[in-house]
Amino acid sequence: MQLLKYELLKIFQQKSLYVIFLFLLVFATLIADFPNVDLLKKDVYHRWEGPLTTEKVQQAEKNYQVLSKGFNLENTAFTLTDLSKLGMYEEIAVLHSTESANEKQISNIKNEHHYNSELQINMLQKVDHLNYVYNYRGPQQMIDFISFLSFLITGVMLLIGLSSIFSREYSSGVDHYILSTKKGRKALVWAKLGAALLYTLSVVSTLELYNFFITIIRIGNEGWKAPIQILFDYHRSPYAFNLLEYHLIQIGLHLLAAFGFALLILLISSVNKHALMSFFISAGIFAFPYIREFTQVQWLKTLLSFSFPYVMKVKPLFVDFQTVNVYDYPVLLPIMAGIIMLISSVIFILMIFKVMEHKQVTT
Amino acid sequence: MNLILDKISKCFGDKIVLDDISLELTPGVYGILGANGSGKTTLMRILATVMNPSSGHISFNGQDINDMEHRYRELIGYLPQQVGLYKSFTAEKFLSYIAYLKGLTKAETQDKVTEVLDLVGLSEQRKEKVGKYSGGMKRRIGIAQALLNDPKLLIVDEPTAGLDPKERIRLRNLLSRISSHRIVLLSTHIVSDIEYIAKEVLILKEGQLIQKDTPQRLLNEIEGKVWTVQVSEGEILELQSKYKVVNIALVREKYELRILSDTRPHIHAISEVPHLEDLYLYHFDEGASQDAAVKV
Helix, strand or coil: CHHHHHHHHHHHCCHHHHHHHHHHHHHHHHHCCCHHHHHHHHHHHHHHCEECCHHHHHHHHHHHHHHHHHHHCCCCCCCHHHHHHHHHHHHHHHHHHHHHHHHHHHHHHHCCCCCCHHHHHHHHHHCCCCCEECCCHHHHHHHHHHHHHHHHHHHHHHHHHHCCCCHHHHHHCCHHHHHCCCCCCCHHHHHHHHHHHHHHHHHHHHHHHHHHHHHHHHCCCCCCCCEHHHCHHHCCCCCCCEHHHHHHHHHHHHHHHHHHHHHHHHHHHHCCCCHHHHHHHHHHHHHHHHHHHHCCCHHHHHHHCCCHHHHHHCHHHHCCCCEEEECCEEEEHHHHHHHHHHHHHHHHHHHHHHHHHCCCCCC | CCEEEEEEEEEECCEEEEEEEEEEECCEEEEEECCCCCCHHHHHHHHCCCCCCCEEEEEECCEEHHHHCHHHHCCEEEECCCCCCCCCCEHHHHHHHHHHHCCCCHHHHHHHHHHHHHHCCCHHHCCCEHHHCCHHHHHHHHHHHHHCCCCCEEEEECCCCCCCHHHHHHHHHHHHHHHHHCEEEEECCCCHHHHCCCCEEEEEECCEEEEEECHHHHHHHCCCCEEEEEECHHHHHHHHHHCEEEEEEEECCEEEEEEECCCCCCCCCEECCCCHHHHHHHHHCCCHHHHCCEEC
């Protein structure tokens, strides 16, 4: 326990952590939606919130026609209020069409006979119908923050905070003492692992708290019961979660991947004498999977879905029905990602212990 | 209590740094003498388990230290040649950290840290950050951490480097005092550090243990081979070219040369009582004749 305290102290006394974290939070706040727009949307949602009735659909369609007709005239421009209203009408139209789209998708899959078709049908049948108009902007903001910024800030903070965790000992020469002591090769490694995971937890928790409070202040905290399919990017998702359930799963997977990445940084640090070298190698590993955005090769895309940044984003795992074929048994991508994160974490831990067991001083 | 090294060798690629070292150590101070690159530090690192030998075995009280693992590390105190510190830690905090690494409890740590800080004379500076310490103070912190677990085997690599004469004497006395019930292995370039406290002197040359004996018996080897002679300035060069001149001192407008030679090097040369420094230079200082400094 005493060693854990010291390892935490060594991490948290790095002043650069606080400066960079503050800078990233300010940056995140500045690039978030302009508050006025959110307030306007909030008003519009409150007027249409409630069960999706035929009357509501017809009224929305009528209002849409009237409003968009005005736009066709020359020299006219939409006000922010008009844009919010238009968005609302479009959303009602999409909600209205999802049930039939879902049924159409199910009947299409029934004609296919893939190893995973049955699973997909079962899942789609369980998805809640979108028959209610929600004001879900708050939860949406919180969910988007994880896949848009939180994963990046977490990645940067882990790189800065943990790259030097072992390298510091080698470069300072304290490794001579550490490696010659009773607890220097095992108990200390546990302490460093514990400190790294607690640090990771604190970064993720702080970001989630920031995310929660900034969202509540700006947008509000309503709409958690809406199904995830209400979010545009998740329209095709086969997962029958509401926004609250999904956000909790999202945080869990995000944290699991962050733990895995933290352990990888520790492993790289354990074999590198220079903290900067550890930082750049780890940063390279974190950034490399972005080639997924530029490749059309499906197997490579799927493979890179299991990389740290993409699992930390969480979103790519849930937007569509994707499975991995394990001896003709379909394993859902989020489950496979979770298993891979756990296995890789265990492997990293074993490798760190192996490295430290055989570590020798070089200078 | 004994520590036995059995045919210890260490190679880095093709280079043999330690070659087949075998010896037995029992309680007392052992001084290791050797030139740079002779393998002193490598031998100490192997004994401190921070480096593995390429071949050979080490046993403590009959047990292989590899089998003993942390039970062996529990018994050792190690001061490396370069003292590593966390600059932002105070002396007290740093020593507490090392104490926990050595397996001391919280209660033991507080007492022991106070005790070792007192031993090395840094009690008053215990709350100061070690990054602000002078080189000598850092060295003393290094010595303090080595003593935290009351080691049975104390391995100190160049402990007096950076210490002023007063601190050196203090450390020498400390090592002498604590050596009665433990094995102290001390490497140094400063021969006087071990001259009066070493039970035995180990002489390493190019990775080989060429001598291991008491200082007196080692000095017997060069008995009758140490000479001093007073000469004029013109004779110095001639003597330097023929003999190993280990020291030149200006005494009453004449130059007094200390010479290592099997035969009388000059008609006026007087045989002297050999010192350990003469022995060191006898074995190592190939360029002694050219490098000998003039002392006034």
